[in-house]
Amino acid sequence: MESADSGGSPQGKPLEDALDECLESKASSSPNYRQNLERVVTDWIGFCRDRDVETLEAVSQRLMGNYAGHLARRVEAGESDAIDGGITASTAWTYYDYVSAFLTWAVKWDYLAENPAEKGPARESMPDRPSSGEYERQYWQPAQRQAILEFVRRRVDSAYREPVAPTPILHKRLRDRAFVATIAYSGVRGGEIVKDPNDPRRTGISWTDVDLEAGTMWILGKNQEREPAQLPDQASTPLQRWYEAYDPPSDDWPVFPSLHVPTLSRKLGSELGSEERDRRTERRGYWTVALEAGVEPSSITTEGARSVMRRLSAAADVPELEDGEYLKPHGARRGVGELLYKEKGHQRAQRTLRHADPKTTSQMYSHIEASELAEDNTEVFDGE
Structure with missing residues (x-):
C-alpha cells in the first residue's frame, strides 16, 4: 500500500491521490458519472480537511456520522425560506451515496478494511430517503418529444395540401409547431418566451429578440436580466417557416401571437x-x-401556452401519458436538460438551462446520478 506524509496527518493514502486513482479506475464508466463523482467527493474531501482528516485510513464511522449531520442541516436549510444554500433530501442522499461509492472502491483495493459510510450509526443523522413518488416531475422523454413534434409537423403539412387551409388555420398550426419545437429543443422556460400576466416585464419575445441565422434568442431570464438562449436547428427551422408565412408588418410583433x-x-x-x-x-x-x-396582437400567455399543449397532447398519440395528463412546457425544459445531462454531462446541462448554482442542476437530475450509482455498484459486486 502506498503511503504519504500529509502535513501532520497519519501516514496513509492521501484522499486527493485516492480520488485520482478511483477516477482512473472508472475510465469505462460514463463521463457524466465520473464528473459528478469527482465534484461531490472533492467537496467531501474539503469537509474532511476542515476536520484534520487527510488520508483514507483516517476516515472513521464518526466522521461519516458528522458528514451525515452536515447534509441533514443543509436539508433543513433547504426547507427554510430564510436560509440560502439548502438542498433536498434526495440530493443529500445522492451526495452521501457518491462518497460511499468512493469508500467502497477503497475497500475493494484494500485501502480500507470496511466502508465506514455503510455502518448504521454513521447514517442515523441522514434524513429519510424519499420514495420516488415524493419528487416525481414530468420530463419529456424522447419518444414523447418525437410524437408531439411529428404530430404538429403533420398538421402543418395537411394545412398546405390543396385546397390550402385559410390563413388563420394555417398560421395557427405553424405557430403551434414553432412553439412546440422551441420549448422541446431550447430548454427555455415558458414564461421566458410568452406573456406572463403577473409580470409586466414579461410580454413575450418579439422577432427582434430572435436571430435565426445565429441560432440564438434574447430572453428575460429568471434573474430578471436579458440573456441569450440557444436555438438549435431543430427549433430554428420551424421558426423560420413560421416567420415566412407570418410575414409580420414589424419585427416588433410577438413570435407567438395570441389568435x-x-x-x-x-x-x-x-x-x-x-x-x-x-x-x-x-x-x-x-x-x-x-x-x-x-x-x-399580444403574445400568447403562459396559461394560453398550457392550453395549447393540452389541446395538442389530447389530439396526438403521445406515449406514457395518463388520462387527462398533457405535455407541460416546463416538462420540455426538464427533458432537454435530462438528455444533455446524460449525453454531454453536468456542465453542458447547467449552461443550457442557465442554472446559476450547479447544485440546482444536480438536484434536478439526481435520479440520473442514482441510476449511475446503481450501475457502478453492480460492477463492484459483479463477481459475487
Missing part, C-alpha cells in the same frame, strides 16, 4: 373602433384583419 378571437376582437375594436372592426371582419377572420390593418 384568441375575443382577444383579437378587443384589440381591433380598440385600434379601429367597433364599427370599423365589425365591418372588416364581416367577411374575413379577425386574424387576417389584424395582419392587413397592422394591428399588433
Whole structure:
C-alpha cells in the first residue's frame, strides 16, 4: 500500500491521490458519472480537511456520522425560506451515496478494511430517503418529444395540401409547431418566451429578440436580466417557416401571437373602433384583419401556452401519458436538460438551462446520478 506524509496527518493514502486513482479506475464508466463523482467527493474531501482528516485510513464511522449531520442541516436549510444554500433530501442522499461509492472502491483495493459510510450509526443523522413518488416531475422523454413534434409537423403539412387551409388555420398550426419545437429543443422556460400576466416585464419575445441565422434568442431570464438562449436547428427551422408565412408588418410583433378571437376582437375594436372592426371582419377572420390593418396582437400567455399543449397532447398519440395528463412546457425544459445531462454531462446541462448554482442542476437530475450509482455498484459486486 502506498503511503504519504500529509502535513501532520497519519501516514496513509492521501484522499486527493485516492480520488485520482478511483477516477482512473472508472475510465469505462460514463463521463457524466465520473464528473459528478469527482465534484461531490472533492467537496467531501474539503469537509474532511476542515476536520484534520487527510488520508483514507483516517476516515472513521464518526466522521461519516458528522458528514451525515452536515447534509441533514443543509436539508433543513433547504426547507427554510430564510436560509440560502439548502438542498433536498434526495440530493443529500445522492451526495452521501457518491462518497460511499468512493469508500467502497477503497475497500475493494484494500485501502480500507470496511466502508465506514455503510455502518448504521454513521447514517442515523441522514434524513429519510424519499420514495420516488415524493419528487416525481414530468420530463419529456424522447419518444414523447418525437410524437408531439411529428404530430404538429403533420398538421402543418395537411394545412398546405390543396385546397390550402385559410390563413388563420394555417398560421395557427405553424405557430403551434414553432412553439412546440422551441420549448422541446431550447430548454427555455415558458414564461421566458410568452406573456406572463403577473409580470409586466414579461410580454413575450418579439422577432427582434430572435436571430435565426445565429441560432440564438434574447430572453428575460429568471434573474430578471436579458440573456441569450440557444436555438438549435431543430427549433430554428420551424421558426423560420413560421416567420415566412407570418410575414409580420414589424419585427416588433410577438413570435407567438395570441389568435384568441375575443382577444383579437378587443384589440381591433380598440385600434379601429367597433364599427370599423365589425365591418372588416364581416367577411374575413379577425386574424387576417389584424395582419392587413397592422394591428399588433399580444403574445400568447403562459396559461394560453398550457392550453395549447393540452389541446395538442389530447389530439396526438403521445406515449406514457395518463388520462387527462398533457405535455407541460416546463416538462420540455426538464427533458432537454435530462438528455444533455446524460449525453454531454453536468456542465453542458447547467449552461443550457442557465442554472446559476450547479447544485440546482444536480438536484434536478439526481435520479440520473442514482441510476449511475446503481450501475457502478453492480460492477463492484459483479463477481459475487
